[in-house]
Amino acid sequence: MIPDYKNNYKKFFRQYLFVAGAVFAFILIIDAFAWAGPHRNVNFNKSFTDTVPGKSDTVPLSRPRVRDTARTGRDTIPRLTDSTATDTTVVDTLYMPKLSKDSLDAPVNYKAKDSIVLMVPAKRFYLYGTANTKYKTVDLTAERMNFSQATGVLEATTAQDTSGKAYGRPVLKDGEQNFDSDTLRYNFNTQRAKIYHTRSQYGEGFIHSQQTKREADNSIFGWKNGYTTCNLDTPHFQFRARKIKVIPDKLVISGPANLEIEGVPTPLFIPFAIFPITQGQRSGILPPQYVVNAQKGVGLENGGYYLGLGEYFDLTMRGDVYSYGSWSLTASPTYRVRYRYNGGLNLSFATTRFGDPAVKSEFTRSRDFRVTWNHSMDSKARPGVNFGANVNFGTSSYNQYNVFDYYTRVNNNIGSSISFSKTWQGKPYNFTMSLNHQQNLSTKDIFISFPDASFNVNTIYPFQPKELVGTPKWYQKIGVSYSTVLRNSVNFKDTMFLKKEMFDRLQTGMQHTIPVSFSIPVGTFTLSPGINYSEYWYTRKMIRSWNPHRFNPATDTLGGIDTTYQTGFFAARQASASVSLSTAVYGMYVFKKTSKIKAIRHVMRPTMSLSYQPNLARSAYDSLRYGFQPEDVSRVSYFDGSVVGVPGEGRAGLISFGLDNNLEMKVASKKDTSANKEKKIKLLDGFGINGSYNLIADSFKLSTFSIYARTNLFEKLNISASGNLDPYVVDKRGHRLDQYVWQAGKLSLGRLTNANITMSTSFQSADKKSKEKEKQKDDLENQQTGDAAMQAQQRQMQMVRNNPGEYVDFDIPWRIDLSYSLTYSKSIIPDSGGVVVNFNQYVNFNGDFSLTPKWKIGLNSGYDFINHAIAYTNMYISRDLHCWQMSINLIPFGTYRQFSITISPKSGLLRDLRINRTRQFYDL
Template identity: 70%
Template structure:
């Protein structure tokens, strides 16, 4: 007997009674735990806010903590407040429900991998080995847990391995909140918690706190905190703040904060900080960036406001302002409707000032604008109907003063298109309409076609039976089609946009075409294809140029051409008949056995066609005199028509062509078949085309067009083309005489030729497929919210500024493109031969010096002028959670140097350090 019980017999009997009672209770508990791997229990207790411990309990408990059982099986247990065993619903097995008024309103499920121990006198649960407790939406996982029934406090702690290192950190999860910690104490009834040394994630950011209090509304108060977007346990940088508050799904708010980098405090202090952690669309201020521009001065760029107007619409407004007086404004609304359509528009206005306003001779300004619009429609919204738009329109000098990315600045043309199409399901009819626009920013020429419309009927076979019985007849393949085209087009200088001169140049017309064709196999290996075509042209304007001897062209001369426009309805027609014959000829050269080259195959596809055309369009032409003494030339009243002009005169011509393909079979060890061979293409295609007009008065033979294309080693693409003129020229004038008739062994003069080579070399990327799938998903996904639009803008940003978005998973890559163009023209004035060459090499690529350093360049070289083209070089450094990029444009009209250090996380994108210099050579 213990000495303390020697003189207290009643106390000793009471202790013996408790021991036996514990044994009687433990036996059914053990049997119940063996029968059920997962349990729930209902407990009764009172808990107040004051019962939440103020810190980790490091004192030794009154009773010695039992050691965990030495087994690896889960050991669940469950009791009620009276110590009776219950089922999973908390019902007494003998007397029915036995729940007190202060019980929890939901069951608590718990388990442990090692063991669960209940100490009856202290009303404590001890859980060991990957313990897990769930209550409503709350779930706690830790290596060790202790539950005190009298206070309702669940305490989760780590454990130490044999090396003294902690493991099994408590992990708390409740709704959208999750965090890890060293010690966690949770009040089951009030849902209040006290957490020590915790790390939690909110959106893209992580919060490290020494102490944290969690309230029932899920709001969190932290003490001695660090906020960062670095996902390491020891982050590279963080904002240190003594106190913070987290409002779930809304904000992380802190008091005064100091930026630390690699644990070293920096001089950067902020009086307060607000980090949004909201999901979805939220309105807010867009912080501008500081820049220095040699032409515009110091300035703030891309500052503005984002306005969320619901799931279908939002608006981004940005502005730039500079110390020399230049400014720009941009509004970018976007819209979307899930499973129907999505699109966006950008309206930009800029005012750029040059020189000193007080000196009028040196001061000028440029007012520019640009409008872009894109729209796409989900094909599933209305089957058979599609509408899309991609519009870019603006002043010619907008890119010169307001655009800085390489790709846009070297592009001197812009184009737009708006299209609508409809296909009738189950019927052969199709309809398309739209608008097209092209603009040359150098010459300032603009061409607009609107409205354009085309209605077509697919080829129908009226004599073909629905169910063919026996062999088909030749007339079964007789097909007829129909196409009607309405076109309106105008070409003008951008300075006359909207003025009368632009409308005078407007051309309208309509063309209808009815083709009749069929195909007949002849001589087994030949295909004969006769055809008839009729076309009708309608015009609303006739243009005629007449010689006016009294018109003053210059100070020293009189006489010139007057242009006369006649409005009305005019028609022209054209008909033709043709017949063509085609076949394919195969040739094979076999090599001896043992040779690595097994065979070379040559395929020739000759085509021969004869066409005839009556003269139905003579009323569409007139005699044009350029001066009083010159001979007349035939010109069309509808030369600039949007639907074309039928050719004048009779025609009876024969057209011929020959296409070739050359490939070989070589020995290959990689081939798993018994042949051990693979095909290698030598030339994908090469050949020529030409025609001869029997009914023409002169120049019956056309020029010969040559072409060739191939792909070497599946790496190098090669294309070549050219034209040969077979006629003799005398003093710049073309003579109806062939070159070979002069005694020369030559098919004619090479008037122009082009050869182009391109290749792309890259090192293997193990993540290439996953990245491509991700890009495809972004580009092809349905636009459902503002996040999708943000992804699209991010893709465009990658293309504009490669230095800030590099792929460190690819050690190196190189893209090469070479072109050589030759032109051989004869001057009509002097008769001299003018030969010109254009030779240009474009190259781009990057190289990883180390896994974290990458160098890249985009440039080109002009071999004729011996000078570099527009060049953009960049250096990038991966700083884990930050990125550094240095961009340099060293030569050209626009030169720039910039260095940028910015966090990768979008939430801290405004926390970027940027230093740039911009220079212009005007």
């Protein structure tokens, strides 16, 4: 410190403040007399703005700059004068620097993990370590980048580790386009890029190019390219093309291309290639598949055209043609309106020729058709209204000549259903109308029911007040309901379709039912009285009479029956009153605490009912003689075979009884997460018996006994069984006698007349990707709900059934499904005493196992123990080729034999690029 101020601090601070104020005033004077202008050093300004010499480097925002005549080279502040005021108002203007020629039209965001170096004189900057640059929609990532402001070119390259291996490959993303390369140059000014040794993805396809040019409109030009759907860096296959062009979101077009497999060129050349990369609906040709059929000759199958007609409709046309003259055509339109309805229709026509037309005795021709239609309505479209259709109708021989999958071949029954239903909101009634069709392809019988309508009124309680207070009285529980059914049906052979014979067989009927019921708790029992009234309406009456002059040599029986029909309105009635009693009885057996079995619980649910039925249907029956003996007379109904049934004749006082049992076991389980560490096991889901006893009948008062049992052992083995026992004995001629079996000295409830038992189980190893598949399944269900999801699943299952070798799951090492069925029936022919026994025993098995992680063998077959014959058998071998799949299907024996080998890409884009060899044989 200066000595003069050593002890005088006030004098020191006054001197310091004076000096500081003088410096600040000097700065203000300089600023007041200064004006905006370029730096005297031209290079200083050019390094940042690159302005044009001789022109001003500033531009006003609001108005032109006003030059002051008193000061040359200086801007003056414009002054606005108000005529009503003596003072003048000064308004200042804002100025911004003029953009240089090499400036960009959008900001560039950049960052780097390691460092960023800016070279101002050279107008370049360098980014090191996981660098990222974003400009508009362009996102570029690379290990190293450098940018030149003078040229506007950004270069991205890789780096090398200590072993000389490159890492940090440049990845360019621009919208839906992705480029993976080792060197990339991008011009921000022209928005063009040149990429070296790039790998880009377009939809399901990948393009490998030595050099790629990207234009400003996003179109791509490649040189020395390879196109593939294999997602490996070194693909298993690719199409080699010298030049290729990519039109974004539309097409990939190439010149002459050669198929290369595992790096080895093949003799397969194509003059050009067009690969679509668009999403959504597009019309186009469907390539056919080459096949060889022993009966039809060389052929092309499933060729056609797909026609997209908008968001709501499309049409697929497919056809088959063979060298021996057979052909088929299928039209498949589909329609959809989101959140309202969707459906599809298949119309198929086929002509199959066998033999030489010149030799009439050996030549046959079959003309067939098949119509299928499915329609589903969204439940939210019109609450309370639903319309659905599932139609499958055609000639009986269509499957024989035109269908080759296992499940369709072995199923001889097809059916259809079209239904409309309406439920009134807030009302207790509903209406349903439907068309139903059943067809047996073996016997050629067809059953059609249309219109089939029903109207139902749900149970209402007429004696119950609107606001119920307290415990209801017994009469307040009385419920009344109503239902009516209208049926029109016809049963005929397929050769009678739309002919007079078909309409002559048409039957019409109507049934009305009014039940009245209520329930009363009596201790641990439930008492349920009820009254039921039914009325039947018919439009045709069948009158049968015995003609003793007719002789049938086949049965060596004198006499015959003549049948005539009478049209009109006819009615029959039936009424009954009943009361039933039911309860549940529980029994428990508890084991010791040290036992692994903790307890066994037995639940019995007995039911008993008493009913009375007066004889109101006497006028609906007639006595018919069928022989010369006095006892050759029987009571028959005028309306046998009616679509609404026939009321029973005679009085009946029935005591009906039933007993259902349930058996469960509780065992110790370490896997259980609860505190008890116990697990319930069902031993018997149900086991019971039902029957009735007629108190008024003169004979045969006891009905047959119906028994059943079902269980699921260890949650793996499903078992179900049922049968019928006749409690009466028969004589040598097969006639039933009014004598019980146990009265004849047999310890049994009756003769077993029919029975069946089925068992099924399934085993498989753990799925390696079960969680991923569950997630995909949930996503699919979220996208498609209700009937749409069901139909999508059905279409997928149909594809799997048609080509089991192409849809195997390599994530499951092994799988096996087993099922066993046994049916038995025994009937005695009256008069002759002959016994007819039908006994069927069949086992079915299907499964697959993996020889290696990429090889899988599967088998679908069965065995008939009665005929000692192997059932329809289908064997397949599949090989996972990563991006391709090979399948070999073999049907070695039977009526329909077939061999096929298929090699096809997994990608849906190249699904028509498949190699198939098929041989089919018929043993008619």
